[in-house]
Amino acid sequence: MQDDLIGWLERHRSTQYELHREYINPAFVKMLKAIGFDKNYVRGEGCYLWDQQGNKYLDLLTGWGVFMLGRNHPAIRRALHQMIDAGSPNLVRMDCGIAAGLAAKALVSHMPAGLSRVFFTNSGTESVEAALKFARCATGREKIIYCDHAFHGLTTGSLAVNGASFFRERFGALLPGTCAIPLNDPLSLEQALAKHDAAAFILEPIQGKTCQVVKDGYLAEAQRLCRKAGTLLIVDEVQTGLGRTGRWFCFQHWPEVEPDIVCVAKGLSGGFVPVGAVVTRPKIMDTVFDSLEHCVVHSNTFGQNDLAMAAALASLQVIERDKLVENADQLGQYAMSRLAQTGSKCPFVTEVRGKGLMFGIDFARPSNSLKLRLAWDALHKLNFGVFGQMIVVPLLNKHHILTQVAGYHTEVIKFLPPLIATRQDMDWFLGAMEEVLADTQRIPGAAWDTVMGLAKNVVRA
């Protein structure tokens, strides 16, 4: 490497996929090349990315929800530059950093009053790991209840509460004492709680892999049942938190809900420095850190680092100052209602669902067109889950909009626009969706040719 880091990177740009194939993950490179996603992005700003040829892309994937404020937000950059230039006494460890104290105070100011203690982490999965440990410690119980199709991260504790065998299989025994139930089914929860032996029930208010939303009343009922059984309610807001769904936290769509533990990450980083947090009640935290001997019984080396804290503080300020929670609410309603209208004309679309700027479109075998049904069956005989590429690939290659299917083995495409997106951005996306959904109904047609080719390649591979 040389002094001019950026120039040095630029000179190596043409080798980026080759380097990843050689040193990082060849299977991932193969997948990107197969669907034509092997672009050379050279710049990111706000809601957009630019490739080497100067093409502008609308980013609705946002780094899996990280770029809630868009890319390279000037206020976050400024805060980080200031922190670096100040030469702050970072991570002394045997002191109490001012930035962490202020970031914790700012974060809890958007939570119900009872949730007033913060443990800072470095990622979403680390927040979940901490939440599970805190719940076990506070209750003295081991069992954790979670939902089918849940996603809480991929380290072994979080994986133990992952609701898809695709992620769990091949990695051996995980945490003992976990128990899966269907989402939105209070009776199953009641049965799982019946022995009063569960430490916690953990769930996402909108499931990241399915975009399934908790039904009105479900969280409140889950809270009631958990309290009756002495079980803690953990709401994983790693993806839904910080304004994404049109409330500071998604559980706040239902005013009677006050979880015992809330997991946060992604957008808190401002898109720059990995950071997460667990927010909980003093009583719960005090059972974990219950003595001088136990005062760092749960800890991490990089938690509370000054750059992460600066990013978190600046992000919280921007979300509030620029009324991004309100924007997510209004723009999300606009996008979802127009997408549902467009979807109602496409026989493959079963539902548009979500909240705020986290919404998805679900596809299924059509019931009212023999031609489309036969095409669907032929494709699914080759590969389940490849149908989504008929939407995602032309969205990128023809309309310059970056998206991804929501999860493996699902037919859902999820959209996570930045909270700073405008109506023009949504119109760009909605116009593209109209065309792409119309193309799915042209048989024979280019969209079907592409996706059948892809499915055959997967089978061959």
Ligand SMILES: Cc1ncc(COP(=O)(O)O)c(C=O)c1O
């Ligand atoms: C709800 C939820 N929890 C936890 C995680 C894990 O976060 P990370 O990838 O930062 O570990 C994710 C990641 O997508 C998530 O959506």
